[in-house]
Amino acid sequence: MAITFYPGPSKVYPQVAHYMQDAYTQGILSVNHRSAVFMDVCQRSIELLKEKLHIPADYSVMYVSSATESWEIIAQSLVEKHSYHLYNGAFGAKWREYSAKLRSKSEGYAFGLNEELQADAVYIPSEAEILCFTQNETSNGTQVNNTTLANFSKGYSDKLIAVDATSSLGGITLDFTLADIWFASVQKCLGLPAGLGLLVCSPRALKRARQLGENDHYNSLLFIQENIERYQTHYTPNVLSIYLLMRVMENVDEIGMLSNRIKQQAADWYTFFHGREDMKPLVGNPGVRSDTVITIQADPVLIGQLKEKAKQEGITLGNGYGAWKQNTFRIANFPAITTEEIHTLQAFLNRQIE
Incomplete structure (x- = not known):
């Protein structure tokens, strides 16, 4: 091989082959996504994610199709007019670009490849509602560490902070309390096949979503949250991937x-x-x-x-x-x-x- x-x-974990066979044998591949069987799997996966990754108990974990879908959800449901993006590579730039298609006042700061972000040295417009970081920039191999995020979180406590952790969630320790929104896909550090994204929101992020009341889209955050509170999903999910996530999280350190x-x-x-x-x-x-x-x-x-x-x-x-x-x-x-x-x-x- x-x-x-x-x-x-x-690379996926080699055990995934056995988990896939178990899913078939147990009838998971045919299960109704509104059934008690699926809701048990959904709940167990979320509980394990919180336990193994140290996600705060009061944060909400939701399933989406991919990390890039989260760009759209955040712009639609958590930004009224103005998001501000700090980036040094292709994926951070794309996030800003797509946010600007939905919220025309979205802008950002492109920093250097070897630059260490300093919260007190970057101009952040007062009207910015949310600061967006790419924790691990897959295109160039850079990262924004927990200390940097902590400085921005403290210095701009009036703003939400969103973090793309696509290439790091499940691989390194992230302090989830430093941001209000985290998102990733499962095909990297979680060792699973592509086809599932995770969106993690703090109580403060959900409060902001309720204040804005954006419910115009099928993937609006409020609709996703309404369903996940019942351990269901807003659309027919990738049931197999959620099951595989549960099995992997049961066995990883x-x-x-x-x-x-x-x-x-x-x-x-x-x-x-x-x-x-x-x-x-x-x-x-x-x-x-x-x-x-x-x-x-x-x-x-x-x-x-x-x-x-x-x-x-x-x-x-x-x-x-x-x-x-x-x-x-x-x-x-x-x-x-x-x-x-x-x-x-x-x-x-x-x-x-x-």
């Missing part, structure tokens, strides 16, 4: 243990590339490097050769993305990827300069 380091969709492993593996990766002339991290500032997406810069010709040789050896490397499409490749550092697989890739990369 090929080893994939693609940063999403990425709690996030503190996972986070320690992922951060150590990230440190090992950056040490591996340190001092090399042929391949080096795109992000020069260690303080903003991602723990879950390792982005490596190299000559485009070398990258093409690496990917082709890796493919021949049953290894899939992640392509570059956006402005860095031609001169980088990306390595997923997600929990489902084993130490043995990491060593296999490192041995392969070492052989390329022998």
Whole structure:
């Protein structure tokens, strides 16, 4: 079987194959999504997510189709006029772009690849209702850490804070109390097939949604919340994916243990590339490097050769993305990827300069 380091969709936990068979055997694939059986699965999945990821008990966990659907939900249901986006890569920029299609006053601040955001050094318009961060920017391998989020949360306590955690939720410890809205998809750190998103909202976010009273869309936040309070979904959901999520969360370590492993593996990766002339991290500032997406810069010709040789050896490397499409490749550092697989890739990369 090929080893994939693609940063999403990425490797699924091998146990998923058995869980899928169990789902078929138990009749989960045919269950009515308004039935008690589904509601039990829905509830159990949410309880496990809160337990294993340390999501506050009073936060609401909802199921959506993808993380990118959350961009739309947030703009529709939590913004009256003005959102403000802080970003340094393609996915943060796309979030701002799509928000602006729904709320014309949405704007943002594009910061540098190696820049550490400082809450007291960024101008935030007083009329901004919500601050939007991409915690882990998958396109370039940067991240906004908990300390930075805490500074913005404290400095702008009158505003909601929303965080795209697509490439980090389930892989590193996130302090959910620092923001009002978190969202992600399951095909990265949660080790599941693509097709399900998670939207996590604080009581303050839900209060804001009720104040705005936006209920014009089928995926309006109030309608989603109304259903999840009964452990149901607003539309026919990906029942299999929710079941698989429940099974995976039953068996993974709690996030503190996972986070320690992922951060150590990230440190090992950056040490591996340190001092090399042929391949080096795109992000020069260690303080903003991602723990879950390792982005490596190299000559485009070398990258093409690496990917082709890796493919021949049953290894899939992640392509570059956006402005860095031609001169980088990306390595997923997600929990489902084993130490043995990491060593296999490192041995392969070492052989390329022998």
